[in-house]
Amino acid sequence: MAPLVQHIVVVLLIAIPLTKAVLDAHYYDKTCPQAESIIFQTLRNASLYDRKVPARILRMFFHDCFIRGCDASILLDSTPGNKAEKDGPPNISVRSFYVIDDAKTKLESACPHTVSCADIIAVAARDVVAMSGGPHWNVLKGRKDGRVSIANETINLPAPSSNSTQLIQSFAKRGLGVKDLVALSGGHTLGFSHCSSFEARLRNFSSLHEVDPTLNTDFAENLTKKCPKHHTDSNAGQFLDSSASTFDNEYYKRVIAGKGVFASDQALYGDHRTKWIVESFARDQALFFSEFASSMVRLGNVGVNEHGEVRTKCRVVN
CATH class of the missing domain: 1.10.420.10 (Peroxidase, domain 2)
Structure with a gap:
């Protein structure tokens, strides 16, 4: 058993610096120090108004990260030439996109072109858990937003019937x-x-x-x-x-x-x-x-997009 444990530790030591190089808990400390408080206030107000918001935002984060990684591709609207993830069968019941839109509007006003939609979802998911009595953790930030969103790829989400x-x-x-x-x-x-x-x-x-x-x-x-x-x-x-x-x-x-x-x-x-x-x-x-x-x-580190953009509006690419 011991060699296996040693191997796992070595793998973890190799893997962690790779993600650290991209994401950082203090990513916006200088460029948008109020980012997390703006997201929290938006989430808190929305949750007081609609008690379903916490569960929906948590599910949104999971469904985003499992397809193409945590790149906010779930937020993109369909276009005449492309049916986007949010319109794929497993995501039809994902709701409360307006909450992320609201946070993004406030962030664009406070610090334009700075905070990615992908980071907003990651911080929001932590906030709704903490607000509901769950744990709090430091969210690593610095994700970029993807430009591709394809409804058919949502078949790769785990189904409620999965074994x-x-x-x-x-x-x-x-x-x-x-x-x-x-x-x-x-x-x-x-x-x-x-x-x-x-x-x-x-x-x-x-x-x-x-x-x-x-x-x-x-x-x-x-x-x-x-x-x-x-x-x-x-x-x-x-x-x-x-x-x-x-x-x-x-x-x-x-x-x-x-x-x-x-x-x-x-x-x-x-x-x-x-x-x-x-x-x-x-x-x-x-x-x-x-x-x-x-x-x-760890989920927030899945498929982090280094080469994307910071969308001005979460529903459309720049």
């Missing part, structure tokens, strides 16, 4: 490990899902089971009532956690109890590679907070 092997492989492609997968899945402590993302678990599940057998029976019954067979309510669904506006470790306790809303959530408890991490986070909220913060920093 653990698919999830592990998807994260590995972005340089993220098994612990990152389990920690970042804990972001589901904030949020809500529409029926379409989980109702395949409730009926005609397989040739052997009508309902997904990994679902707690009472919980499955409850979900079926919320999502009846031929429902027409497009807003029907289920909160992903019993304390959906508070960032805590309740998500993991629910997964252990068979109450993970997505098949991908429940899969984490059915695989020996991830089960022990789920159990450790369910036992120890401080450990989860620490690992989540570290994983968010």
Whole structure:
């Protein structure tokens, strides 16, 4: 075991300076010292007005970084010649882009052509977690905004129906490990899902089971009532956690109890590679907070764009 540990440490030592050269927690200290406070105030005001904002911004950051890296490509609007990421099927339900637009407008007024849209999303994701009772971390900054956004590429986002092997492989492609997968899945402590993302678990599940057998029976019954067979309510669904506006470790306790809303959530408890991490986070909220913060920093380093631009408006390239 010892040689493996040594190897991992060496890899980490090699990898860290490469990202440090690009990103820096103090990147805007001289050019726009008020950047983080402007973003925070914008997020706080928006969240007071709409309680769904925190979950939506956190999801936006994840969906941005998983396609082309953290380059704000999710913010670009479609054009007559190109359907952009935000109009890809998994992103149709991503909302609250106006919050990022609002922060960008204020930043352009305070320090023009300085703060990238990609950095705004990264800082905003940290702020909504902290405002919801979760951990705070220093966001590394200095990302540039990408110029390409393609709807078809969103098929590479992990699906709510993914099994653990698919999830592990998807994260590995972005340089993220098994612990990152389990920690970042804990972001589901904030949020809500529409029926379409989980109702395949409730009926005609397989040739052997009508309902997904990994679902707690009472919980499955409850979900079926919320999502009846031929429902027409497009807003029907289920909160992903019993304390959906508070960032805590309740998500993991629910997964252990068979109450993970997505098949991908429940899969984490059915695989020996991830089960022990789920159990450790369910036992120890401080450990989860620490690992989540570290994983968010690593996620923020995925595919950092050095050769992009600082968009003046987040919805269009300069």
